[in-house]
Each structure stands twice: as structure tokens, then as C-alpha cells.
Amino acid sequence: MKDGPNIARVAALIGDCARADILTALMADRALTATELAGIADVTKQTASTHLAKLVDARLIEVEKQGRHRYFRLAGRDVAQLLESLMGVAFRTGAVRLRSSPREPALRKARVCYDHLAGELAVAAFEAMMARGWFFGHVDEVSLSDAGWDALAGLGIDVSTLQSARRPACRMCLDWGERRHHLAGSVGAAILRHVIDAGWARRTANSRIVVFDPRGEQAFRDFFLPA
Amino acid sequence: MKDGPNIARVAALIGDCARADILTALMADRALTATELAGIADVTKQTASTHLAKLVDARLIEVEKQGRHRYFRLAGRDVAQLLESLMGVAFRTGAVRLRSSPREPALRKARVCYDHLAGELAVAAFEAMMARGWFFGHVDEVSLSDAGWDALAGLGIDVSTLQSARRPACRMCLDWGERRHHLAGSVGAAILRHVIDAGWARRTANSRIVVFDPRGEQAFRDFFLPA
DNA sequence: TTCATGGTTCGATCCTAGCCGAACCATCTT
DNA sequence: AAGATGGTTCGGCTAGGATCGAACCATGAA
Known part of the structure; x- marks a missing residue:
């Protein structure tokens, strides 16, 4: 029906709560490990692992192996910019979610x-x-x-x-x-x-x-x- | 755990193929009717209607009644910008839609x-x-x-x-x-x-x-x- | 070596949400 | 009035995908 980039695929990836949490965390926190991200998204390691695999596969995030850890970060400026755009729209439309995250x-x-x-x-x-x-x-x-x-x-x-x-x-x-x-x-x-x-x-x-x-x-x- | 705008809700809305088609069609700065959009997204009128209701409810699009028609358009420049960002990322990551059917x-x-x-x-x-x-x-x-x-x-x-x-x-x-x-x-x-x-x-x-x-x-x- | 920890894979479950048929409402035309 | 067309609502069906328990692999620590 349409040609051009398939935006639904990308949007659907971000459209899951756990994955959105992961991406948002990577925006603020720079580079995080899989288990840290699992904690942030409030899912088990297995679930986080599959989410991360999908995000890496779609080239929204990148991974850097270091020993037995795997550090994840956003794949590029364009992804960060996309997330910012999303936040802007979400904010205007009143879709806000409140929680707090203390940091050491x-x-x-x-x-x-x-x-x-x-x-x-x-x-x-x-x-x-x-x-x-x-x-x-x-x-x-x-x-x-x-x-x-x-x-x-x-x-x-x-x-x-x-x-x-x-x-x-x-x-x-x-x-x-x-x-x-x-x-x-x-x-x-x-x-x-x-x-x-x-x-x-x-x-x-x-x-x-x-x-x-x-x-x-x-x-x-x-x-x-x-x- | 997180605060800030709820991007997952917005992204999930765009993450459906039919809705993504609808939004993309509306990017051309023209107001389109529900049945036109149903045709573009290749779904029935009923399905399109529920999609449009969700998009309006989330304030991604706006509607203007005119007689027995309802004209839809994007709710703002920020939505258009968001869609462009999505296209950029989708294009970079190679998420392009293949359509191999013989073309007119x-x-x-x-x-x-x-x-x-x-x-x-x-x-x-x-x-x-x-x-x-x-x-x-x-x-x-x-x-x-x-x-x-x-x-x-x-x-x-x-x-x-x-x-x-x-x-x-x-x-x-x-x-x-x-x-x-x-x-x-x-x-x-x-x-x-x-x-x-x-x-x-x-x-x-x-x-x-x-x-x-x-x-x-x-x-x-x-x-x-x-x- | 053995143990602990980070991370993945597999299988099964469960639930959301998209979809359509059918019926319905609303508006214009004749 | 009757008919035609644009659009919505309802109910039931179904597929896709998110989730977790359990088992597994890889690496570092003791």
C-alpha cells in the first residue's frame, strides 16, 4: 500500500512499556547492563533479554560486551531525537506517568x-x-x-x-x-x-x-x- | 521507577500498521475522510473508525465535522515532526516495506x-x-x-x-x-x-x-x- | 577445580487488541 | 416520504506477543 520507511515496526518496538522504559533509561543513564535494565523496566532477566535482543536487532540500541557484562546504549542521535519527539507529543497530550528514581x-x-x-x-x-x-x-x-x-x-x-x-x-x-x-x-x-x-x-x-x-x-x- | 511523559502509549498507537498508514497519509497536509482513510489503510470502515477514535482520543489527530463527512488531520506540527523522526530512524535501520506486487x-x-x-x-x-x-x-x-x-x-x-x-x-x-x-x-x-x-x-x-x-x-x- | 553471577534459550500460558459481520444512527438526495 | 451514503457501536473470533519458570551457557571469583 505504501512505500517508504516502515514506521509502524519502529513505533511498535517503542510501544511496549518495558521497552519504552529501557530506552528512556538509556537516554538519561547512558550505558547500562541487561540486569540493571531489567530492574528499571520491572521485568525478569529473561524478558529483558528478549526485549534487548529485539531492540538490538532493529538497530535502535547497540551493545558492548565487557567481560560477563553487556552494556547497552542508544544506537545513535536520531534515536534520542525520536524519543524526545515522542516525549514532547506525550507531554502535550497529557500522557504523563509519575514515579521517582533516587540516585546514589x-x-x-x-x-x-x-x-x-x-x-x-x-x-x-x-x-x-x-x-x-x-x-x-x-x-x-x-x-x-x-x-x-x-x-x-x-x-x-x-x-x-x-x-x-x-x-x-x-x-x-x-x-x-x-x-x-x-x-x-x-x-x-x-x-x-x-x-x-x-x-x-x-x-x-x-x-x-x-x-x-x-x-x-x-x-x-x-x-x-x-x- | 521512571517519571516523565508516557511515550509507550503514544508509540503503541503509531505502532499499528493501519494507524501508521493513516497518520502517514495525513502528513500530506490534507484533511481526509474516514472512508478514504479506510481505503488507504486497507481495512473496513468499522476498523478504521475505531482506529480514528483512538487517535483522536490520544490527540494525535483532530476531526472536523462537515455535513455527513468527518475530515481528519494531524493535531499539530509536533506530530508531523514525530512521524518524520520515525521515518528517519526506520530508514536508517533498513526497516523498509517491501511490496513486490506488479506496479501500475x-x-x-x-x-x-x-x-x-x-x-x-x-x-x-x-x-x-x-x-x-x-x-x-x-x-x-x-x-x-x-x-x-x-x-x-x-x-x-x-x-x-x-x-x-x-x-x-x-x-x-x-x-x-x-x-x-x-x-x-x-x-x-x-x-x-x-x-x-x-x-x-x-x-x-x-x-x-x-x-x-x-x-x-x-x-x-x-x-x-x-x- | 568449584561456585557464583550475568545473560540467553525454550516451552507454555495468558491476555490484549485488531479485525470483521451485522445492526444501527446521521445526514443528504430524490 | 424512501433511498443512498458516511460513519459508529456491539459481539465474538483470533493471532500475536509479552511474560515467566526452568534449564542452560559463559565468564569471573575463590
């Missing part, structure tokens, strides 16, 4: 990601290190430069002991709070170890939050984020 | 696509315009050049009135029959309007076919497809 500031600031540091501090530190030329390489493959090697030695981190066949020394890891990368790999793990061992911060019992004490945060900033 | 030759030659001209003539005209440097830009973003501006002014089309923040003036639209692009956007719509207003061609009642009369086709070719 401490978790956003600094937390553990597997065995390395994540959060605002970690992202800022990584970007500063990059800017100072401590690393070279592309997105997937990053290596420590001589300058980086020396700098870390100044912290007492001996990089030579971290070289291992089993595990890359440096890796970039997508930060779900910031949607930018922070440092992973054995060097990233060594830095977290140093942060804890030097008494700059401590890990909390049953959460991933890393609590810096004021002097520790200052020391961290002095070293990684010089003005 | 008239339909293949010239027809209405939303609110602009499609078909062999439209594709040829667009390619000739490109070749003559009336446009510049990439695939997704095309703009009118000074030469194009002047040329259209020669037809009596004042491009300055077509500039709108809501809608791109020029867009490329894939012609399903030809598998090549023709011109969409407000400039494309203005050209179709001129073709009709100048008496070069007329739209048919219940189909998308555009019928050129011989002299009109000659005038169209003289202007857009000079030898």
Missing part, C-alpha cells in the same frame, strides 16, 4: 568496577593521563608510554611485574555513569590497589562504593589531576 | 510520496538538479545552492518562506520503485504544489498516482530535465 551520588563519584576504579574520579584521571601522554594506542588497545611508566613508578607501582600473558596491562573500560572510558587491566587494578593500600580510600562492605577520605582525595587529585 | 505503470512514473513527488520523473528530476549544482551536501544533509535558489525562484517558488526550524528544507527520500533518491522536505513539497497549481498535473482521488497532462509533462521536463 557516592556511587557515581567513585566505585569499584571488577578490580579497578570507576566513576567520575576515575574517568577524569584517565582522561588527564591520556592528555599527559602516559598512554598511546587506539581505543581498543592502549599501552603505557615511557612517561606513564615513569610516573607510575613514582607511586611505587612497578609496571614490570604487571606484564602478564594472561591479562592485558592496560584496557579501556566503559564507565556506565559517565559514558566515557576509564582505565582497566592490570595497571588499572594496581592503581586501585595503591589507592586502598595508601589509605587514600576504603571499599565499603556490601556495595561497590569507594569512599575517599578528604586527604586521600586530595592526594589522588594531586597526582592524577594536577591543575 | 502510472504509479511508477509519478506519484505522491507523503507530500512530495516520487516516481521515475521525480528521480530523474532530482538527479538532473544535482548534476546542475542546485544542491550541495552529503547524503543525509542536502542544501539548496544559490543556483538552485535562483532556479526555483524562476518557477515562482520563494524558498525563503520554506525555511523552518521544524522541518528540513531539503531531504533525500529513497524512491522504492527506482531504488534511487528523490527530493523530499519542504522544498520537495513546494515543487509538488507548484506542479499541481500550475496545472501540469493533477492528483487522483483515491490513489497516490499523479497524472501529468502532455503539455504539463513537457513543461516539467523543459524545466527540470533539459536536454
Whole structure:
């Protein structure tokens, strides 16, 4: 009957509550894992999994594997814009839904990601290190430069002991709070170890939050984020 | 869990094929009656009636009674914008509707696509315009050049009135029959309007076919497809 | 290695919503 | 008035798809 793009297929995908919740969350929260999204949409993991598969298949979202996690994000600007348009219309027509979502500031600031540091501090530190030329390489493959090697030695981190066949020394890891990368790999793990061992911060019992004490945060900033 | 507008409800409304067809037909800025829309969506009157009631209830379309007819139109610019966004995403993701049935030759030659001209003539005209440097830009973003501006002014089309923040003036639209692009956007719509207003061609009642009369086709070719 | 956790696949259930036939109402024509 | 046409409402049928329990695979931790 018609030619042109099939808008019904796309709209129907967004037209399910669970999937709409997922997409909306990805608009605000940047990159999230499948189980997080299942919680947000208030469905089981299985259900979320099938929804996510459909969204990926339709190229509305993209996935990035990282270890046993899968991080999902919107596939492009046009999808975000489409969602905004939808919100505009939904708002004008009075189709509003109210609920609230508290968010943990401490978790956003600094937390553990597997065995390395994540959060605002970690992202800022990584970007500063990059800017100072401590690393070279592309997105997937990053290596420590001589300058980086020396700098870390100044912290007492001996990089030579971290070289291992089993595990890359440096890796970039997508930060779900910031949607930018922070440092992973054995060097990233060594830095977290140093942060804890030097008494700059401590890990909390049953959460991933890393609590810096004021002097520790200052020391961290002095070293990684010089003005 | 979430707050904000309920986008799922709106998206689900558009997510039905019949309703999507109805909305798409209404994008051409013309008010259509219920039975016309039933024909376009290829459903019975009853079915169309319930669909239209839902769309009106959700304030996506508006209705105007006139005698025993009821004329429907889109409820606002935001709805049109939303539909365009949907088309953009649907097009990028390759969700295009296949229709393999043998085509009427008239339909293949010239027809209405939303609110602009499609078909062999439209594709040829667009390619000739490109070749003559009336446009510049990439695939997704095309703009009118000074030469194009002047040329259209020669037809009596004042491009300055077509500039709108809501809608791109020029867009490329894939012609399903030809598998090549023709011109969409407000400039494309203005050209179709001129073709009709100048008496070069007329739209048919219940189909998308555009019928050129011989002299009109000659005038169209003289202007857009000079030898 | 064994265990725990993140994620997927399968099968079955259940329910929504689209669809149409038929009857009905409303408006114009004759 | 009767007839024709545009449009709606009602009831029942049906298909598609959202959902979850359970079992399964993959990866990291102990």
C-alpha cells in the first residue's frame, strides 16, 4: 500500500512499556547492563533479554560486551531525537506517568568496577593521563608510554611485574555513569590497589562504593589531576 | 521507577500498521475522510473508525465535522515532526516495506510520496538538479545552492518562506520503485504544489498516482530535465 | 577445580487488541 | 416520504506477543 520507511515496526518496538522504559533509561543513564535494565523496566532477566535482543536487532540500541557484562546504549542521535519527539507529543497530550528514581551520588563519584576504579574520579584521571601522554594506542588497545611508566613508578607501582600473558596491562573500560572510558587491566587494578593500600580510600562492605577520605582525595587529585 | 511523559502509549498507537498508514497519509497536509482513510489503510470502515477514535482520543489527530463527512488531520506540527523522526530512524535501520506486487505503470512514473513527488520523473528530476549544482551536501544533509535558489525562484517558488526550524528544507527520500533518491522536505513539497497549481498535473482521488497532462509533462521536463 | 553471577534459550500460558459481520444512527438526495 | 451514503457501536473470533519458570551457557571469583 505504501512505500517508504516502515514506521509502524519502529513505533511498535517503542510501544511496549518495558521497552519504552529501557530506552528512556538509556537516554538519561547512558550505558547500562541487561540486569540493571531489567530492574528499571520491572521485568525478569529473561524478558529483558528478549526485549534487548529485539531492540538490538532493529538497530535502535547497540551493545558492548565487557567481560560477563553487556552494556547497552542508544544506537545513535536520531534515536534520542525520536524519543524526545515522542516525549514532547506525550507531554502535550497529557500522557504523563509519575514515579521517582533516587540516585546514589557516592556511587557515581567513585566505585569499584571488577578490580579497578570507576566513576567520575576515575574517568577524569584517565582522561588527564591520556592528555599527559602516559598512554598511546587506539581505543581498543592502549599501552603505557615511557612517561606513564615513569610516573607510575613514582607511586611505587612497578609496571614490570604487571606484564602478564594472561591479562592485558592496560584496557579501556566503559564507565556506565559517565559514558566515557576509564582505565582497566592490570595497571588499572594496581592503581586501585595503591589507592586502598595508601589509605587514600576504603571499599565499603556490601556495595561497590569507594569512599575517599578528604586527604586521600586530595592526594589522588594531586597526582592524577594536577591543575 | 521512571517519571516523565508516557511515550509507550503514544508509540503503541503509531505502532499499528493501519494507524501508521493513516497518520502517514495525513502528513500530506490534507484533511481526509474516514472512508478514504479506510481505503488507504486497507481495512473496513468499522476498523478504521475505531482506529480514528483512538487517535483522536490520544490527540494525535483532530476531526472536523462537515455535513455527513468527518475530515481528519494531524493535531499539530509536533506530530508531523514525530512521524518524520520515525521515518528517519526506520530508514536508517533498513526497516523498509517491501511490496513486490506488479506496479501500475502510472504509479511508477509519478506519484505522491507523503507530500512530495516520487516516481521515475521525480528521480530523474532530482538527479538532473544535482548534476546542475542546485544542491550541495552529503547524503543525509542536502542544501539548496544559490543556483538552485535562483532556479526555483524562476518557477515562482520563494524558498525563503520554506525555511523552518521544524522541518528540513531539503531531504533525500529513497524512491522504492527506482531504488534511487528523490527530493523530499519542504522544498520537495513546494515543487509538488507548484506542479499541481500550475496545472501540469493533477492528483487522483483515491490513489497516490499523479497524472501529468502532455503539455504539463513537457513543461516539467523543459524545466527540470533539459536536454 | 568449584561456585557464583550475568545473560540467553525454550516451552507454555495468558491476555490484549485488531479485525470483521451485522445492526444501527446521521445526514443528504430524490 | 424512501433511498443512498458516511460513519459508529456491539459481539465474538483470533493471532500475536509479552511474560515467566526452568534449564542452560559463559565468564569471573575463590
